[in-house]
Amino acid sequence: MPARGKLIVLEGLDKAGKSSQCKQLAAKLAAQGLKVNAISFPDRTTPIGRMIDAYLKGDDQQDDHAIHLLFSANRWEVAAKIRADIDAGINVVIDRYYYSGCVYSAAKNSDSLGLAWARKPDEGLPRPDAVIFLGISQEEAAKRGGWGGEKYETKAIQDRVRELFVQLQSVEPEKQDFVRIDAGQDLEEVAEDVWEAVQKVFKRVDLHGEALRVV
Template identity: 40%
Template sequence: MLLSFRGAQHLRSWPYFYYRQKSHFDSAILLSNPRNLSQFSRAQPISARAMSTGRGALIVFEGGDRCGKTTQTQLLVQSLQSMGLKAELWRFPDRTTPTGKMIDSYLSSRSEVDDAAIHLLFSANRWEKRAAMLRALREGTTLVVDRYSYSGVAFTASKGIPSLSISWCKAPEEGLPAPDLLLYLELGAEDAAARGGFGSERYETLDMQQAVRRQFESLRDGSWTVVDAARPRDAVHEEVKAHAVEAVRRCAEGLEPLRALWSREPLA
């Protein structure tokens, strides 16, 4: 059961918001930002049974380069694991696979690849991991993913090549699992360019990042959760964590079936 408090004002005086199952605490979410307490006060507990038998959540982070995805995905996995949840960090492209090594060579400007071909390589890189992804989710592991199909579509469509339309870019991704939570870290291209390490890879130019941002905006719908990534790291993390815990709970308790990307049809 959820440990009860007398109203939101009383809750503000407590540094932690606890989930309790029977006589012991399963996990806790640190709430150091009082402005966010109203949304957390409606959160539901993750039962011990659901944690042990339910499926994991697919949590995807998207956004332009240098918006903080690497930092936030790492922090989220650490937080979920500290709560006793099974969680893994995945990244796309996965540069360890056969297609990933080709993509890495392209991104580091060590090779040239046709624009349509490189898009299909990025898609194949995700398909290489589909079976492992579904297996992990069904076994109760939450996957926190740094970039997914949305990046593939946005980066290719941003090149402005008429034959590489958004619909063409989306087609190879059909059949991959859809995220249970899509967190879009919003940061202006100019702000991202000012961060350390910008410009080390092929797509890290200001013009390209501005074009990618426009494509993300055209893809964005009501299912996306937009997070202001210009704030301090810990403030971003606490908002991310709150959304993630709720997604994990819903998946663990069977409230969200696995669905296919774009169509949202249930996956067999």
């Protein structure tokens, strides 16, 4: 029986370089003759994704809880496809997942929307075999130049997101998922660290015949 696909997520703040690292990783896996499907969240192309896009661009207002549930629904739309890919031996590389979902919503500091509440709607989704967290310091992020004009691209939110990512990486069960990489290095060095981490994940999953878990 062929090995199942692996589910690898890249996470981090805006400007950490996730999208380009995802692309490189998918290309490297493909170059090894492995099947790979690269996706990103939010997927702005679906009807729910278009509502999220309008919210992020400031063209539409949403209650904090409502937009949180839309981000989650946007993952559930693709969950069965992710599972089918993994079963078929296709590796899935994802740019942002429910970890972003939890921290960005909780960064709004609403009393009724903490990390624990934020995690609930994503329970049952396929859980990644590893989450590669591209960590970037405040100073390095500032050097990389301005954010765009989207909803969460302000210093106050990004600082709070940074704190909450640290918090999420220190509590069970998320603690075990994260591999932290210094994204302040040269792009090539970051790519090498990502590749090294991914190879370890492949070895671990195949050696122990680990089944895909759920959130």
